[in-house]
Amino acid sequence: MGATDILLRGIHVAALGSLFGTLLFAQWVLPAGGEAAMRKLLQLRVAPLSLAIACLAGFAWLVTESAAMASADNVGGAFHALPLVALRTHFGHWMVLRLGLLILILPLLRRPTIAVAVTGAAFAVQPMLGHAGAVGGSMGAEMIASEVVHVLAAGAWLGGLLPLFLAVGRLPRELAVATCRGFTPVGLAAVLLLAGTAVVQAAILGGGLPGLLGTSYGHAALVKSSLFLGLLALAALNRFVFIDRLARSPDAMRVSIAGEMLLGFAVILSAAVLASRMPGTHEQPVWPLPWRLSGWAFADPDARAGVITALAGTSAGIGAAIAGLAWRRVRWFACAAAAILLALGLPRLDLLLVPAYPTSYLASPTEFAATSIAAGARLFVTQCAACHGAQGHGDSPAAGSLPVRPADLTEHVAMHRDGDLYWFIAHGFTAPDGTTVMPGFAPTLSTDAIWHLVDYLRAHNAGEAMRRTGRWPQPVPMPQFDAACADGRTIDLDDLRGRAFRIVAGNEPVPSEFNAVIVLVNRGTASPTDDVCVAAEPQVWFALAILVGASPDALPGTQVLVDANGWLRAVSRSGESIQIGQARDIIAHPLPVDAAGPTGHHH
Amino acid sequence: MMRLALLAAVLAMPTPALAHAFLERASPPVGSELAQPPHQLTLTFTERIEPLFSTIELRAANGATVPLGKPHLAADDRQLLVDLPVLQAGEYTVVWHVTSVDTHKTEGSFRFTVR
Numbered sequence: 001m002g003a004t005d006i007l008l009r010g011i012h013v014a015a016l017g018s019l020f021g022t023l024l025f026a027q028w029v030l031p032a033g034g035e036a037a038m039r040k041l042l043q044l045r046v047a048p049l050s051l052a053i054a055c056l057a058g059f060a061w062l063v064t065e066s067a068a069m070a071s072a073d074n075v076g077g078a079f080h081a082l083p084l085v086a087l088r089t090h091f092g093h094w095m096v097l098r099l100g101l102l103i104l105i106l107p108l109l110r111r112p113t114i115a116v117a118v119t120g121a122a123f124a125v126q127p128m129l130g131h132a133g134a135v136g137g138s139m140g141a142e143m144i145a146s147e148v149v150h151v152l153a154a155g156a157w158l159g160g161l162l163p164l165f166l167a168v169g170r171l172p173r174e175l176a177v178a179t180c181r182g183f184t185p186v187g188l189a190a191v192l193l194l195a196g197t198a199v200v201q202a203a204i205l206g207g208g209l210p211g212l213l214g215t216s217y218g219h220a221a222l223v224k225s226s227l228f229l230g231l232l233a234l235a236a237l238n239r240f241v242f243i244d245r246l247a248r249s250p251d252a253m254r255v256s257i258a259g260e261m262l263l264g265f266a267v268i269l270s271a272a273v274l275a276s277r278m279p280g281t282h283e284q285p286v287w288p289l290p291w292r293l294s295g296w297a298f299a300d301p302d303a304r305a306g307v308i309t310a311l312a313g314t315s316a317g318i319g320a321a322i323a324g325l326a327w328r329r330v331r332w333f334a335c336a337a338a339a340i341l342l343a344l345g346l347p348r349l350d351l352l353l354v355p356a357y358p359t360s361y362l363a364s365p366t367e368f369a370a371t372s373i374a375a376g377a378r379l380f381v382t383q384c385a386a387c388h389g390a391q392g393h394g395d396s397p398a399a400g401s402l403p404v405r406p407a408d409l410t411e412h413v414a415m416h417r418d419g420d421l422y423w424f425i426a427h428g429f430t431a432p433d434g435t436t437v438m439p440g441f442a443p444t445l446s447t448d449a450i451w452h453l454v455d456y457l458r459a460h461n462a463g464e465a466m467r468r469t470g471r472w473p474q475p476v477p478m479p480q481f482d483a484a485c486a487d488g489r490t491i492d493l494d495d496l497r498g499r500a501f502r503i504v505a506g507n508e509p510v511p512s513e514f515n516a517v518i519v520l521v522n523r524g525t526a527s528p529t530d531d532v533c534v535a536a537e538p539q540v541w542f543a544l545a546i547l548v549g550a551s552p553d554a555l556p557g558t559q560v561l562v563d564a565n566g567w568l569r570a571v572s573r574s575g576e577s578i579q580i581g582q583a584r585d586i587i588a589h590p591l592p593v594d595a596a597g598p599t600g601h602h603h
Numbered sequence: 604m605m606r607l608a609l610l611a612a613v614l615a616m617p618t619p620a621l622a623h624a625f626l627e628r629a630s631p632p633v634g635s636e637l638a639q640p641p642h643q644l645t646l647t648f649t650e651r652i653e654p655l656f657s658t659i660e661l662r663a664a665n666g667a668t669v670p671l672g673k674p675h676l677a678a679d680d681r682q683l684l685v686d687l688p689v690l691q692a693g694e695y696t697v698v699w700h701v702t703s704v705d706t707h708k709t710e711g712s713f714r715f716t717v718r
Contacts, residue, residue: 069656069706089653090704134624134650134705136681278707282625371634482632490632 005068006276008061010269013126013151015054017268019105020119020152021159022046027112029160029186030167031178038171042163047109050159055102062086062095094128126151130275131205143204150197157190158264165257168250176250180243187235194228207281210361214285217277224270227263234260285361287419292356296415303351313345354415357423364418366451367493368458369480370543376456377546379449383441384409392460404437410464413457414474421454455479459546466571467549475595476568478503478560479543483519483535486528493566500587502578503560505544510559510577563590624650624703626711627681633713640690640717644671646699651680656702659685664694680704692717 026042062085063078069089070081086092101122108115127133127147135143160183167179202212202221212218234256242253297307317338324334366372380392389396392409399406413421428440441450462476480493496519503519504510507526521535521544528534545552548560548571557574561583569586572578630645631637644659654676661669674685683701698712 065706069653069702069708084655088655089706090651091653091706130705134703134707136651275705482635490630490635492628492632494628 002064002068005061005064006269006272008057008064009275010265010272012054012057012061013272014158014265014268015050015057016102016119016123017151017155017159018162019047019050019054019159020116020123020155021157021161022050022163023112023116023119024156024186025160025163025183027116029163029179029182031175031182035167035171035175038167041166041170043109043112046162046166047115048106051102051105051109055099058095058099058102062092062099065091065095090133091129094125094133098122098125120152123151123155124148131279139204143201146197146200149193150201153190153193153197154268157187157194158261158268160186161257161261161264165254165261168246168253168257173247173250177243177246180238180246180253184239187239191232191235198225198228205279205281207279207283207285210285210287211281211283213289214287214361215283217274217279217283218285220270220273220277224267224274227267227270231260231263231267234263284363286358287356287360288358289356291353292360293352294354294415295352296354297351299415306348307351310345310348310351313341314349315345317341317345357420357427359423359426360417360419362419362422364422364451364454366448366455367480368455368477370537370540372452372455373459373479373543373546374539375449376452376454377460377542379445379453380456380460383445384453387438391464392457403435404431406438409457410461413461418451418454418458421457422450425450425453456546459543462568463546463549465549466547472568475591476547477596478562478566478568479540479547481535481540481543482537483533484528485533486530491533496562497566498564500564500590501562503544503562505541505555505558510557561586563587565590565593565595567591567595624648624652624681624701624707624709626699626713629697629713631715634715636716636718638718640687641715642687644685644687644697645677646683646697647679648681648683648701648703650703650705652676652683653702653704653706654683656708657683658700659683660698661687662696662698663691669695690717 022042026039026047030039030042063082066072066081066085067078069085069091070077072078072081084092086096101118105115105118105122108118127144130147132140132143132147134140164179164183168176171179206212206218206221207215212221238253238256238260242256246253297303317340320334320338320341324331324338327334381390384392385396386398387396387402387406388394388409389399389406394406394408396406416424424438425445426440426442429437431437445453459476459479462472462474465471465473478493482490482492484490501519503521505521509529509532519533519535521541525536526532526534541555542552544558544560545555547568548555548558550558554574559572559578560568561570561578563569563586567590569591570578570582625648626633627647627649629647630643631641644661646659654674657674659671659674661671663669669688669690671685671687674683676682677684683699694714694716696712696714698710700708700710702708
């Protein structure tokens, strides 16, 4: 979507908002008495002008969008594509509906209530012309509902600014003041609705803090939010300062409202830019800060007491400061206490921050697939084992001769995000004196290869913990895999989402008392039956062996129970079966989808 | 204080979800090796699709384009289907260009192998 599309979209939406806000204003904000001429001006001059601009810009937008959809690069091509887009695409249908409603409004302008309702309906089509309408499902419905509220609130507020500007200039002073006061609740309600629905949209599309700080969508959202804050500041200035001066001179108020209109148009343009961009949740964020927030301190017994004390001290300090400001009698004592508590508590909050890298919030594209883990295992042997040792304990024969001992890769991996591990492998480590502790592999390994190594490190860590302690300390996801079923379908992990299932390594399904879908991982051949699908790729077998900490040869007969959210929950070795009570409990209580914490698993 | 403000912001951020049409899954699966040649290609996207402005291309290992019909939409309008001719053994590349109903274009490709 080019600059022309964005500009036309912005003008169209702004004119539509102006129409909606003007009609509302004329009908409900103008106070009674001596304002008939003003109402006439709004309903019969400003509204038709807004309507005309909305129709023209809307039609032009439909033409440029048609050209873009059909990849037409000249005017003839665009007009050739126009009927196709108008009649046979969702965007076209909704746009034709909107333009039809707008034409219907022209004869209705003398019947203000109906005109407001029809304009509102035409404006409420907005989400169907953007991201929200394309999502579908219950999340799509949620986005559509919040965007309808968002655009109507924006129209009521920003569209009322031009009428307010005219009213302040033309009405007698007393009436102008009353009009301004009448507009305050409209503006206030609109601001609350706008902010609330913006949070909903940002939560769904923004990609969180990494998306906000690290993607161009997020930067556009930040620009829009800043403009919105500027708009709020001007509105507050009008309400609390200029309204009192209005009785003497309307000029300051008019300049301020004109500024508000300009800022409002800039906000609408930035909304058009956002609508044209890939949402932040789909862009890979480049994290701009050298640290990020982490809850590791709560999980680490050595640091837990420190971070809780720091949080308690800081909270108490803030409480004391508020008490000091509120009660004059205790002011000096409370402020001194606040200063001491904050001085002690705030620096220790560093425990909540860990180093971060530009790649920290990258999402791995591998889906933690069995094929990726297996590829990573092969790469580990050729690229990593010479220093880190065959099992990653940092104990290779060469390790002793290195200036800095290679890291034990079975420690601390869990507290790093996938994107952190990616950075370590790609860029290596340099000692403070500049010597290379570990070389970066970005020049020699492909992006995919580095992600495979990250997946292998995670899987290997899980397996090592299982081998040593008999349990997984962190939730471990089932790797993505394909399996063939009796009805000829190929299924993968996504098809099994929502139901617990059992993986059995071997050529025969082991009978079980509890009822769960069974997928058989085999090396030889096995035929799928009604309850059994077969995963025949050797990588699945290999990846499962790594995850349970067994050698591939020792795997036959092993069973793994996977819960409804795809987490590995219980293992039984050859010949044993998973306890029925435990299995029932796991089937009834899957771990939450985000149980792994912020590791960045794209799962 | 900057750090504290960020902390508050992080705690307030819920998890993101999807928008924009990307390939969610495919049949035959991405990167798969098939014993039998598939009869149909099914591409499922993360968003609703405009079939009129979406294309699927199939290329054989030697770069030659395998002629395909116009893809059509399944009952679920996030899914594009196209029937395949009988494919010889070899590696194939699927190249897709789709327009989602919010008019945005995305594209991508993946491979599968017929043994």
